[in-house]
Amino acid sequence: GNSVTQMEGPVTLSEEAFLTINCTYTATGYPSLFWYVQYPGEGLQLLLKATKADDKGSNKGFEATYRKETTSFHLEKGSVQVSDSAVYFCALSDQGFQKLVFGTGTRLLVSP
Amino acid sequence: EADIYQTPRYLVIGTGKKITLECSQTMGHDKMYWYQQDPGMELHLIHYSYGVNSTEKGDLSSESTVSRIRTEHFPLTLESARPSHTSQYLCASSESPGQGPEKLFFGSGTQLSVL
Numbered sequence: 384g385n386s387v388t389q390m391e392g393p394v395t396l397s398e399e400a401f402l403t404i405n406c407t408y409t410a411t412g413y414p415s416l417f418w419y420v421q422y423p424g425e426g427l428q429l430l431l432k433a434t435k436a437d438d439k440g441s442n443k444g445f446e447a448t449y450r451k452e453t454t455s456f457h458l459e460k461g462s463v464q465v466s467d468s469a470v471y472f473c474a475l476s477d478q479g480f481q482k483l484v485f486g487t488g489t490r491l492l493v494s495p
Numbered sequence: 496e497a498d499i500y501q502t503p504r505y506l507v508i509g510t511g512k513k514i515t516l517e518c519s520q521t522m523g524h525d526k527m528y529w530y531q532q533d534p535g536m537e538l539h540l541i542h543y544s545y546g547v548n549s550t551e552k553g554d555l556s557s558e559s560t561v562s563r564i565r566t567e568h569f570p571l572t573l574e575s576a577r578p579s580h581t582s583q584y585l586c587a588s589s590e591s592p593g594q595g596p597e598k599l600f601f602g603s604g605t606q607l608s609v610l
Contacts, residue, residue, distance in 0.1 A: 415597065421536075426501075426585055426601030470536050476597040482528070482543060482553075483597055488536035 385410045387473050389486035396463055396493050404458040404489045406447075406473035414475040416440075416449050416456040417483065421470040430458075430471070468493045498522050501586050501602035508576055509610050516571045516605045518586035525590070527569040528599070529553070529561060532583040544569060576609045583607075 390405040408416065415434045419427040431440030436451035447458045456473060473486040499520040508514055520527065529542040530553075540553030544563040558580070559573050569588075573580055583606050587599040 417597075419599075424603070426499075426587070426603045427538075427599070428601065429598050432598070472538070482540060483599060485538045488538070490536070 385414065385475060385477055385484045387475055387484055387486035389471075389473050389489050392470075392488075392490040394489060394491045396491070398465055398493055398495055399462045400493075402458070402460040402463045402467075402491065404471055404473075404491070406456045406458065406486060408454050408456065408473075408475050410454075410475055410477070412477075413451075414477060416447070417474040417476070418445070418447055418456070418458050419472040419474060419485075421472065421488070423469070427472060463491070463493045465493045465495055467491060499586060499588055499600050499602045501584075501605050503605060504603065505606045505608075507608045507610065510575075510577055512576050512609075514573050514576055514607070516584055516586075516607070518569045518571070518602060519567050520569075520588045520600070521567060522588060522590075522600065523566065524588035524600070525566065526588060527563070528587040528589075529559075529569070529571050530585040530587065531555060531557065532585055532604070538585070542571065576607075578609045581607060581609050 386409045388407050417432045418430040420430045421427045431442040433440040433449035439448045445460045470488045470490050472488045474483045502517045525546040527544045530538045539555035541557040542561040585604045586602045
């Protein structure tokens with residue numbers, strides 16, 4: 384079945400450091416891929432998405448490229464801020480868009 | 496931006512009580528979901544609905560039940576709460592298929608503690 388694997392956290396960085404959170408997936412067909420973010424005390428919200436191979440999703444300085452050959456969708460940001468501290472979830476949708484499959488989440492902690 | 500609301504935000508109850516977690520959305524979305532989030536942050540889909548009078552069980556078996564009598568309302572009920580039900584419960588909604596890739600709108604969640 385479809386599944387998503389994320390790197391374990393927490394990821395601890397200093398402000399302005401470079402961020403990479405790894406995400407790989409297993410899926411039949413051609414899923415759409417997503418990154419969701421959960422700030423403390425809140426629900427999840429969509430951060431970015433990509434719908435086909437080689438697409439790059441971007442938002443708020445975050446980027447992720449849909450790599451079909453490596454079945455990956457790694458999240459990157461060139462310079463993190465304290466306000467980026469949150470839990471990040473990688474997800475994929477099956478071809479019927481019936482539901483999302485989430486990874487286990489990666490907590491990011493950014494210190495001043 | 497999100498117009499999906501969950502109440503209560505926090506709930507502490509004793510074992511054996513019946514509880515209902517409320518979820519409402521004002522976006523007219525057909526599809527709604529309940530996720531259980533464990534302390535390790537992992538999300539487990541426990542119920543979903545494609546529209547009025549449609550309910551389906553999710554990937555994780557749950558003793559809770561749901562109903563969908565109105566498009567905007569998707570309550571979750573536990574007939575007899577137990578400590579093992581202690582968790583964060585997240586409600587979400589999305590537009591119908593054919594509208595493009597799935598974007599879920601999440602509520603802020605209900606943190607349930609059963610003593």
